[in-house]
Each structure stands twice: as structure tokens, then as C-alpha cells.
Amino acid sequence: MITAVKQLGYIGLGASNLEAWERYAAEILGLQLCERGSDGTLYFRMDEFHHRISVHPDPADDLKLLGWEVADQSALDQLAAQIKDWGTEVQHGTPAEAAERAVYRLIKFTDPSGIASEAYYGALKYNTPFRSPRPISGFLTGEDFGMGHVVIAVDDFDRSASFYQEALGMRVTDIATPSGQRAERIGISSHMIFLHCNLRHHSIAFGSGSYSKRLNHFLLQVRDIDDVGATFDLCLDREVPLVSSIGKHANDLMISFYMKTPSGFGCEFGYGGREVDDRTWKVVMNRVTSLWGHRTINAL
Ligand SMILES: [Fe+2]
Structure with missing residues (x-):
């Protein structure tokens, strides 16, 4: 029985111009800025979760990371074993790394192209509704769809x-x-x-x-x-x-x-x-x- 990820929970983007991203994400995409990291990273909400998109200072201007959600600790352990069996190293995220991603536990690995990837469970929910800075209907996300x-x-x-x-x-x-x-x-x-x-x-x-x-x-x-x-x-x-x-x-x-x-x-x-x-x-x-x-x- 193969263990499967449940959704693309979050993505991290590397950007050389964070000011432009802050304006673009809020004013064009309608994302809600929820937090600013100490290194300038921008965390954007698109639903009830802490963030779905993070934009990190990085001159590469490309994809920085993919975060895949699993249900619980047992699924995370099984997924880690499965990734190792496939032939890829898996590291356990530190508590500080989990806090940065606003999740309870995570593992880290790279995909065959070297894309930094994570699997996690226990995403942090806000108990306030998502409020887009634009008058839009909101985004289709959730368990069944992930961030996009x-x-x-x-x-x-x-x-x-x-x-x-x-x-x-x-x-x-x-x-x-x-x-x-x-x-x-x-x-x-x-x-x-x-x-x-x-x-x-x-x-x-x-x-x-x-x-x-x-x-x-x-x-x-x-x-x-x-x-x-x-x-x-x-x-x-x-x-x-x-x-x-x-x-x-x-x-x-x-x-x-x-x-x-x-x-x-x-x-x-x-x-x-x-x-x-x-x-x-x-x-x-x-x-x-x-x-x-x-x-x-x-x-x-
Ligand atoms: Fe597409």
C-alpha cells in the first residue's frame, strides 16, 4: 500500500524584488499578507491557514520550495520511509523550521531536479476569516484541492x-x-x-x-x-x-x-x-x- 501526499499545501518563491511582490500579491492577486519574516520573507494567506505562499529574498527569482501535506505522524513516517526506499535522503525538520512554516512537524528532501521539498502535517489555522484586499470571491483550496x-x-x-x-x-x-x-x-x-x-x-x-x-x-x-x-x-x-x-x-x-x-x-x-x-x-x-x-x- 503506497502512502500518498494529500495536497500541495504551500509553495515558497524566491524573489529579488520583495516590494514589487508585496504590491503585486495584494493588489493584483488579492492575497492577504499575514506576516513578515525577520529576513524579509512575505507570508501570504489565501484561506484560513497561516500561509499558502511565501516569498523569500532570493536573486534567483524562481521556485524555492514545495510543501506537501500528509494526514498525521504515521503518514509522515510512512512517507519518509517510502522516499528513502526510492533512493532520496530525508531529513527531519527542526522545531525552528517547523515554526517558520507554521506546521507541527515536517520532513525535508529534494526532488530529482533538486527542488527543495517538504512534507508536513498540522498546519496552523487562523481563527479569523480570510480577507482579500480585493473584492473577490475567495480561492478554492482546502483538503480536496490544496493551494493550487x-x-x-x-x-x-x-x-x-x-x-x-x-x-x-x-x-x-x-x-x-x-x-x-x-x-x-x-x-x-x-x-x-x-x-x-x-x-x-x-x-x-x-x-x-x-x-x-x-x-x-x-x-x-x-x-x-x-x-x-x-x-x-x-x-x-x-x-x-x-x-x-x-x-x-x-x-x-x-x-x-x-x-x-x-x-x-x-x-x-x-x-x-x-x-x-x-x-x-x-x-x-x-x-x-x-x-x-x-x-x-x-x-x-
Ligand atoms: Fe496551470
Whole structure:
């Protein structure tokens, strides 16, 4: 019996311009700044938890860490053993590290591309409602969906596909052929694989090829289609560089658009999309990534 992570709980981003991120995250994305670390790290809320996105001072302007949630101590122990069996070292996070992430316990490891990764349980909840600085409906997160998803470029497609399935227990949702529009846009020359660990169509997707950044984009999913349209308009008004027009993806059926963050990688802002029911799900391969739209405006 394989132990599986339950959700992409949090992501850490490295940014060279934290002031720009603070404005962008609050005024464009609608995230709520909840805390500032002693090193300047910005912690953003998007629901009842302490943070879902942390932005750390780092000139690399790329993905810094991925945090995967498990249910409890026994699941964390089992996952640690599974990751070691796969052939990757696992370290136990110190109490100070757990406090920094606002979780009770965590383990640390790196994925096959060297991405700093963590698994944890006992995320700190606030007993106050999430309040977006913008008048938006809020974000779809929670147990069944996690914070959103990330799309990354990996060094070795097969090793990464093996790791996320066999070490972290994720399941393949579907695959995009190398000729997919998105693959072309982000310099990916291999197949792209989409993996899930809950109802969200994918919590992580990746391919390999030539690319400028590890992180292509992260997704935030809002609860109302009007928030997607209003945010698209806001990007035009505030001259936030758009990566694509509004479109609908062929695999997860999400309606979204892509914008450029102050770090140069993308943010997908979306609504809707199908849920994965493992009892009936069947893996397919898609030749196009969008049914309509998602026309490139500024390439990443
Ligand atoms: Fe996406």
C-alpha cells in the first residue's frame, strides 16, 4: 500500500524584488499578507491557514520550495520511509523550521531536479476569516484541492515521473504530447505529465527541455468566473504583463489566463475545471492544451 501526499499545501518563491511582490500579491492577486519574516520573507494567506505562499529574498527569482501535506505522524513516517526506499535522503525538520512554516512537524528532501521539498502535517489555522484586499470571491483550496498547482521544467522526465508517483504516491491524471501549445510556449520538448493527489486535476505538472526557469507558473483558482475577468481587466489597467489571453484548457477544463509575476515566471488565474474521481478516472493523452483562447501575448 503506497502512502500518498494529500495536497500541495504551500509553495515558497524566491524573489529579488520583495516590494514589487508585496504590491503585486495584494493588489493584483488579492492575497492577504499575514506576516513578515525577520529576513524579509512575505507570508501570504489565501484561506484560513497561516500561509499558502511565501516569498523569500532570493536573486534567483524562481521556485524555492514545495510543501506537501500528509494526514498525521504515521503518514509522515510512512512517507519518509517510502522516499528513502526510492533512493532520496530525508531529513527531519527542526522545531525552528517547523515554526517558520507554521506546521507541527515536517520532513525535508529534494526532488530529482533538486527542488527543495517538504512534507508536513498540522498546519496552523487562523481563527479569523480570510480577507482579500480585493473584492473577490475567495480561492478554492482546502483538503480536496490544496493551494493550487505548479508547472515546472524537470531535468530528467522519467526520474521525476517515477519519484512523484512512487515516492510521493501521486497518480497520473493525463499526459500532453510534445506538440502541445503550452509545451511549445515554455520550451518543453518532452511529453508533459499531469499528476494529482486529490480532486484537483493536477497539483504538479512537468516536462523536460530547454527552459529559462524551473517554475513556469503557479495556479490560483478563484470561486467566481467574474473574478477571472475582473483580474484580467485589472492587469490591463495596471499594465501587469499578460502572458496569455483568457482560454479554456483541454485537460482540466479550467477557464483562466496567465500573467507575468515580478519574478518573471507566470501566474495562472483560473476558475472552474473538472474534478478527478479515482474510481472512474482513465488516463488519456491530449494533443492540444487549450480548447480555445490562451493565445500567447508575451512569452515567458
Ligand atoms: Fe496551470
